[in-house]
Amino acid sequence: MECIYTKSKALSAVPTSFCPGCMHGTAIKLIAEVSEELGIENDLVMVAPIGCAVFLGAFVEFDSFGSPHGRPGATGTGFKRSNPDVPLILYQGDGDCASIGLAETMHAANRGENFTVIMINNQVYGMTGGQAAPTTLPGQKTTTSPAGRSIEGSGYPIQLAELIASFKAPKYVTRQSLHTPKNVLAAKKAIKKALEIQINEGGYSYVELMSACPTNWKMDPKDTPKYMEDVVLKEFPVGDLKG
Amino acid sequence: MSEKVVKKGNEAICEAAIRAGCRFFAGYPITPQTTATEYLSWRMPEAGGVFVQAESEVAAINMVAGSAMAGTRAMTATSGPGLSLMTEGLSVIAGTRLPTVIVNIQRSGAGIGSITGNQSDFYMVTKTLGHGGLTGLVYGPESIQESVDIMYESWDLAEKYRTPVIIMTDGVMGQMMEQVEMPDFKEAPDLSEQPYVAGKRKGGRKKHLIMDSPYFGPKATQADNLEYNYAQYEKVYESWDENEVRYEEYMTQDAEYLIIAWGTSARVAKTAIRHLREQGVKVGLFRPITLVPFPKKQLAAIDKNKIKGILTVEMAVPSQFHNEVMHYLDKDIRVEKYRRGGGNMVLDEEIEECVKKML
Amino acid sequence: MARVEIDANYCKGCGLCFGVCPKNLLRASENVNAKGYNYAEQIDAEKCTACKLCAIICPDAAISVYK
Ligand SMILES: Cc1ncc(C[n+]2csc(CCOP(=O)(O)OP(=O)(O)O)c2C)c(N)n1
Numbered sequence: 275m276e277c278i279y280t281k282s283k284a285l286s287a288v289p290t291s292f293c294p295g296c297m298h299g300t301a302i303k304l305i306a307e308v309s310e311e312l313g314i315e316n317d318l319v320m321v322a323p324i325g326c327a328v329f330l331g332a333f334v335e336f337d338s339f340g341s342p343h344g345r346p347g348a349t350g351t352g353f354k355r356s357n358p359d360v361p362l363i364l365y366q367g368d369g370d371c372a373s374i375g376l377a378e379t380m381h382a383a384n385r386g387e388n389f390t391v392i393m394i395n396n397q398v399y400g401m402t403g404g405q406a407a408p409t410t411l412p413g414q415k416t417t418t419s420p421a422g423r424s425i426e427g428s429g430y431p432i433q434l435a436e437l438i439a440s441f442k443a444p445k446y447v448t449r450q451s452l453h454t455p456k457n458v459l460a461a462k463k464a465i466k467k468a469l470e471i472q473i474n475e476g477g478y479s480y481v482e483l484m485s486a487c488p489t490n491w492k493m494d495p496k497d498t499p500k501y502m503e504d505v506v507l508k509e510f511p512v513g514d515l516k517g
Numbered sequence: 518m519s520e521k522v523v524k525k526g527n528e529a530i531c532e533a534a535i536r537a538g539c540r541f542f543a544g545y546p547i548t549p550q551t552t553a554t555e556y557l558s559w560r561m562p563e564a565g566g567v568f569v570q571a572e573s574e575v576a577a578i579n580m581v582a583g584s585a586m587a588g589t590r591a592m593t594a595t596s597g598p599g600l601s602l603m604t605e606g607l608s609v610i611a612g613t614r615l616p617t618v619i620v621n622i623q624r625s626g627a628g629i630g631s632i633t634g635n636q637s638d639f640y641m642v643t644k645t646l647g648h649g650g651l652t653g654l655v656y657g658p659e660s661i662q663e664s665v666d667i668m669y670e671s672w673d674l675a676e677k678y679r680t681p682v683i684i685m686t687d688g689v690m691g692q693m694m695e696q697v698e699m700p701d702f703k704e705a706p707d708l709s710e711q712p713y714v715a716g717k718r719k720g721g722r723k724k725h726l727i728m729d730s731p732y733f734g735p736k737a738t739q740a741d742n743l744e745y746n747y748a749q750y751e752k753v754y755e756s757w758d759e760n761e762v763r764y765e766e767y768m769t770q771d772a773e774y775l776i777i778a779w780g781t782s783a784r785v786a787k788t789a790i791r792h793l794r795e796q797g798v799k800v801g802l803f804r805p806i807t808l809v810p811f812p813k814k815q816l817a818a819i820d821k822n823k824i825k826g827i828l829t830v831e832m833a834v835p836s837q838f839h840n841e842v843m844h845y846l847d848k849d850i851r852v853e854k855y856r857r858g859g860g861n862m863v864l865d866e867e868i869e870e871c872v873k874k875m876l
Numbered sequence: 877m878a879r880v881e882i883d884a885n886y887c888k889g890c891g892l893c894f895g896v897c898p899k900n901l902l903r904a905s906e907n908v909n910a911k912g913y914n915y916a917e918q919i920d921a922e923k924c925t926a927c928k929l930c931a932i933i934c935p936d937a938a939i940s941v942y943k
Contacts, residue, residue, distance in 0.1 A: 275877060279931045280940035281886075289936060294913065295890035299935030306937075319715045331726035337715035339586045339727035341579065342609050348543075348576035352583025352591065353715070355567040356541050360587075360716035378579070381572040455896050455932040488890070495890035 282306035284315040290333045295495020297452040297485035298326055304462045318361045321346040325367035326400040344375025347382035354389050361473055362389040368409040369399045372434045383478055386443030390468040390479045396487040404490030408432040411509055435482045439515035445477035446517035451484035453499040519700050526661045527553040527691040533668040538705030540566030541591035543580035548632040549688035550622045553594040574599035578606030585615040586715050588708035590672045594620035608647025612729040616675035623687040625860035633860030634688030637833040642683055643808045653681035655809040657779040661695040669700045678753055689781045763806035772801030777842050778830035779805050782863050786830050789868035816845035826851045826875035834858025878926035878943045880918050886938035887915035893930035899923045
């Protein structure tokens with residue numbers, strides 16, 4: 275028998291430290307696979323900011339560097355401007371990218387920095403134990419919105435992909451999801467397209483990936499795909515927004 | 518070739534950076550730093566480097582970190598409120614031990630304060646860089662020439678010790694014009710193999726996993742590794758006390774009275790000393806050039822049998838430098854202080870008066 | 877002829893693969909791995925079509941597919 279699918283060589287020989295059913299793992303797996311397909315596994319550099327992404331560098335064979343919470347847009351700008359030939363992914367959580375780092379995210383997008391942002395939208399602050407994020411759904415219970423997110427107090431979820439797509443500079447803006455095999459394959463295609471744009475023509479790309487955080491959603495991982503399909507994707511529809 | 522030019526302080530120090538091999542600048546305009554950002558907006562690209570007007574000082578300092586991790590000699594410049602915003606990034610840069618240069622062109626006061634020159638960031642920069650208690654080399658030049666000379670060396674030192682270097686000038690020095698000797702252009706070294714540099718992997722080099730907290734090391738747990746690695750950082754800082762302390766003694770040979778001051782205050786003190794000498798007063802100056810490492814031993818060695826009185830001079834109210842100096846001086850020496858705050862300059866005639874009161 | 881191989885050291889027993897197998901060939905093992913997870917196992921391997929859906933959904937890259 276022939277092996278037709280196995281772990282990417284761009285993944286390290288250690289299991290990730292993510293919780294069972296956490297789709298950070300799926301996203302990192304896809305990045306690894308795409309890097310192999312594009313032959314950039316030795317060149318790609320990843321920014322691993324604070325959040326569950328912080329130990330990312332241990333799970334991949336790429337070079338990686340850290341960034342303070344929310345600052346990848348700035349750290350990445352400094353790096354890429356000085357190293358324009360090195361493909362770069364900013365791997366960010368939704369809190370990182372859309373709350374504390376909103377200014378850095380927006381300005382990097384508006385400048386059209388030549389890198390790819392991969393944003394993991396799990397609607398909570400995963401690493402700190404499930405507090406409300408700017409992406410938390412209306413009525414969603416978190417440890418800091420025990421009665422459910424109130425629109426009066428906290429506003430509506432920030433739809434970052436839509437915001438970024440409103441800028442002129444970005445070349446490719448998309449929202450995908452990781453909850454079904456079909457969506458995972460579409461997400462992979464999107465990551466590949468984003469990196470191809472970065473490498474071949476240059477320009478900013480943003481790939482938002484709808485993900486589950488079963489631990490902080492307090493949900494059996496097996497139940498997360500249906501919840502995402504029925505509830506989450508209603509607020510955050512998947513599809514290309516630009517490019 | 519080195520050349521003599523007449524330049525504004527801010528422009529001179531930026532030109533020295535370019536000549537030292539700096540090829541990345543990110544900054545956000547703030548008086549009295551603005552002319553530095555303006556100068557580099559055209560000069561940096563002309564020299565083949567990258568200039569970015571950042572969206573904030575928070576972004577600027579992190580851009581500098583990113584560029585340093587690409588193996589580039591990178592810098593930023595700011596003033597008070599901007600420095601406050603940079604503390605997060607400074608902490609990260611000190612934690613990652615990234616060779617970078619930060620120029621703080623001091624203005625006065627807390628909050629928005631005032632835009633005139635001052636020395637009131639002394640504590641903020643010398644005690645710790647942001648949270649966590651780490652530090653870097655800190656210089657307090659007294660003239661444009663000295664700023665230029667320190668800037669020209671700063672990445673060599675930053676790379677030697679893997680540390681940020683902070684140069685503390687002020688609004689006075691930044692705006693004034695002086696003739697300076699500009700050093701020759703030098704080439705930055707190839708840093709691509711350094712463990713804090715990502716990308717441009719050659720051959721089969723192992724991946725670089727660069728983190729601002731040194732979690733990895735010879736110990737079993739994260740906490741033990743952090744403790745162990747920070748202790749190694751501390752050894753580097755302690756080596757500075759031996760090898761990197763710089764200070765100037767001015768007319769101290771026969772001095773019976775001493776002024777202790779740094780930066781612009783020291784420069785004004787020199788004028789006062791010349792006047793006092795004309796009047797027969799045996800007074801000299803002790804001037805720390807490095808604020809980290811601070812010349813502790815040298816201050817402690819000031820002889821109470823020789824020195825009848827000391828005057829500290831600084832542009833900061835409440836006092837900062839004065840308090841620091843007091844830690845190290847012999848307790849039997851009489852010490853007075855003269856300081857001006859709120860952006861007021863220290864004046865040579867007031868310094869003279871203060872010294873005369875001690876006679 | 878096809879089969880999947882599940883790396884018990886990587887599998888965290890999340891069960892996302894159970895629901896995507898068109899033939900319902902995946903389930904939680906009674907055994908636990910070093911981390912204490914009941915890792916996934918394949919039953920009736922002869923019915924496997926090597927569709928790869930389980931490997932694609934797996935967040936932990938624990939599944940290899942053979943054909
Ligand atoms: C300046 C700062 N504020 C707060 C924190 C605490 N903190 C660490 S991770 C995190 C939230 C991360 O959430 P997100 O970016 O959505 O990523 P996730 O962990 O969900 O993947 C917070 C608030 C921090 N490390 N630094």
